[in-house]
Amino acid sequence: MSSNARFSPSPDRPLLDVDEARERILAHFSPLSPRRLPLLEALGLVLAEPIRARESVPPFTNAAMDGYAVRAADTSQASHAHPATLRVIGEAPAGGATPRWREGVIHPCLQPGTAVRIMTGAVLPPGADAVVRFEETDEAFEATPDRGRDVVRVFRPVRPGENVRPAGEDIPAGSLVLSPGTVLGPAHLGILAALGYTWVLVHPRPEVAILATGDEVVPPDRPLEPGRIRNSNSYVLAALVTQVGGIPRLIGIASDQDTDLEGRFRAARGADLVLTSGGVSQGDYDRVKEFLRTRGRFEIWQVRIKPGKPMAFGFIDDVPVLALPGNPVASVVAFLQFARPAILRLLGRADLAPIRVRAVLTQHVDNSGRRRHFVRARVERRGDRLFVTPVPNQGAGVLSGLVSGNCLAVIPEDWPEAPAGSEIEVELYDPNVLQELLA
Ligand code: AMP
Numbered sequence: 491m492s493s494n495a496r497f498s499p500s501p502d503r504p505l506l507d508v509d510e511a512r513e514r515i516l517a518h519f520s521p522l523s524p525r526r527l528p529l530l531e532a533l534g535l536v537l538a539e540p541i542r543a544r545e546s547v548p549p550f551t552n553a554a555m556d557g558y559a560v561r562a563a564d565t566s567q568a569s570h571a572h573p574a575t576l577r578v579i580g581e582a583p584a585g586g587a588t589p590r591w592r593e594g595v596i597h598p599c600l601q602p603g604t605a606v607r608i609m610t611g612a613v614l615p616p617g618a619d620a621v622v623r624f625e626e627t628d629e630a631f632e633a634t635p636d637r638g639r640d641v642v643r644v645f646r647p648v649r650p651g652e653n654v655r656p657a658g659e660d661i662p663a664g665s666l667v668l669s670p671g672t673v674l675g676p677a678h679l680g681i682l683a684a685l686g687y688t689w690v691l692v693h694p695r696p697e698v699a700i701l702a703t704g705d706e707v708v709p710p711d712r713p714l715e716p717g718r719i720r721n722s723n724s725y726v727l728a729a730l731v732t733q734v735g736g737i738p739r740l741i742g743i744a745s746d747q748d749t750d751l752e753g754r755f756r757a758a759r760g761a762d763l764v765l766t767s768g769g770v771s772q773g774d775y776d777r778v779k780e781f782l783r784t785r786g787r788f789e790i791w792q793v794r795i796k797p798g799k800p801m802a803f804g805f806i807d808d809v810p811v812l813a814l815p816g817n818p819v820a821s822v823v824a825f826l827q828f829a830r831p832a833i834l835r836l837l838g839r840a841d842l843a844p845i846r847v848r849a850v851l852t853q854h855v856d857n858s859g860r861r862r863h864f865v866r867a868r869v870e871r872r873g874d875r876l877f878v879t880p881v882p883n884q885g886a887g888v889l890s891g892l893v894s895g896n897c898l899a900v901i902p903e904d905w906p907e908a909p910a911g912s913e914i915e916v917e918l919y920d921p922n923v924l925q926e927l928l929a
């Protein structure tokens with residue numbers, strides 16, 4: 491039996507449920523082969539090599555504050571009434587290997603009773619073991635600091651090591667700093683830069699070709715003739731691809747003729763994934779499904795999901811094709827359930843699921859079709875509980891329902907209805923919403 495026959499529509503074939511369909515789709519995706527990229531291009535990508543520290547960070551013991559490098563023991567009795575008076579024997583600005591010693595200094599090392607004026611980040615001079623901040627010396631009382639002064643009076647004892655950053659305090663040389671699988675954020679890039687890495691091995695961004703289909707669909711910059719609508723799906727899908735971390739490539743609008751589909755798919759060559767919208771339901775001109783079946787490999791058709799049931803997954807010339815529904819909201823829901831995790835897997839991400847919270851449903855929702863129902867809704871916090879309210883217009887074509895909502899409320903497939911007051915799962919795709927709920 492060919493796989494085409496197995497997945498051909500038949501009245502007694504039970505629909506695949508959402509989790510099973512997702513598993514079967516994801517089985518065809520693995521992280522893209524690692525590529526070495528310049529540091530700033532790696533933001534948000536997944537590290538594909540272990541990073542070891544070739545040097546310590548910081549590379550040398552240095553001052554954590556502006557002040558005076560001292561021997562802590564010299565300050566042990568210091569107070570406002572009886573300050574410790576130390577002879578200033580040099581200045582240590584950041585960037586020099588050694589202090590600028592004052593004239594006449596014979597031993598380039600702090601002897602008892604001496605101090606070096608030091609700036610944050612400068613190498614701690616030999617013999618010193620602590621830094622007294624300017625604020626704790628008589629310099630604090632001067633309108634303009636006297637950089638040439640010969641003595642400094644210290645008003646407070648410092649502990650050994652106080653205001654000093656030891657070499658390797660942040661990262662000791664030789665240590666494993668970052669493991670493969672780490673999602674690189676700004677601070678990770680900072681660590682890599684501090685260690686001298688300017689290129690880094692990561693799983694690159696997948697390229698996702700996006701094809702709209704339908705004889706009625708025209709580009710958004712065209713005037714509308716009767717019977718036509720503008721292509722919104724390609725733009726929503728491209729934006730979603732970008733948000734997830736892929737690189738979208740719009741490859742236009744295919745008419746409902748097979749010959750054109752063939753040409754369009756040639757433009758998708760080299761892509762890691764193709765998303766189509768429209769042409770996968772039961773209509774006379776739903777050719778994407780037929781094209782996948784006859785020209786490529788057909789793995790999945792129709793899922794027990796609402797909205798979004800008419801979707802398919804297969805291959806054309808070994809490029810995976812996720813054929814999403816034409817209805818704008820249905821295509822978004824199907825993208826979030828199936829394309830989003832596939833793109834994350836290509837990126838090498840382990841966390842494929844969206845943020846989920848539980849909330850109390852404020853209104854009855856029908857689910858007589860017994861599909862997993864993703865209800866466009868608004869979740870909000872009242873006191874210490876979360877409540878979720880469906881947006882008024884749940885039409886599969888009504889994009890404004892997604893705009894007024896901030897989440898998808900999930901009604902399980904085995905619930906024929908969800909009564910008001912039931913606690914259900916809510917999926918958040920915008921981290922700002924979680925922030926609002928936590929605020
Ligand atoms: P289909 O699945 O091709 O029957 O399309 C279902 C519905 O979605 C129809 O009303 C189409 O006009 C609409 N539709 C299809 N493609 C797009 C698109 N690219 N942008 C906006 N609406 C679309």
Ligand code: MG
Nearest residue numbers: 703704768769
């Ligand atoms: Mg169509």
